[in-house]
Amino acid sequence: MLQLIIAPTARAIEQGKQLIPRIRQELPNLKQQQELLELIETILVYKLPQVSRK
Template sequence: MINYSVSGSLGIIVVKLVVIKPENQAINLAKYLIYQAKQEITEPKIQQYLIDLIETIIVYKLPQKTRKEIEAMLGLSELKKTKVYQEAFAEGKDEGEVEANLKSVSNMIRLGLTLETIAEYLDLPLQEVQRLAKLTENRD
């Protein structure tokens, strides 16, 4: 990998990626950031979030390119096939679903719906709705 004389943390370099103008420089900096993320970040979920952020920045910088083209440019298509990436992605998706259900249960309780009605409406087991209801009590 090319050694860029970029000083600062990954966060600062990500900010530089946002403001950099020439397309080829942005792509090269994004590749460098992805490489650094793989080297420095051991937590798969955090690594995935950072790589997704880098990809999103490049998507906005290159609106004429498809997501698949950008994945190929950045070498992400192979990364996204790895077990670690897939597990981190699935974990993030599961957390998002739980958070959405938690918010829905909280809103439905405020509307005065019974836990049984909520379970039926959300197609969740009653025990899960009861668990989420307890979590909403602790949040409020």
């Protein structure tokens, strides 16, 4: 997650896309999955303020 925060914007988007399936595959707990996915979303929203959460 730290790499997602410090990465340049274009790289952060790619890292976020790569993390999503990995989180879904490696974490069996749905609550943990949702929390991490929301964290990724929050990080990207702050990095890309011109893009909506959708």
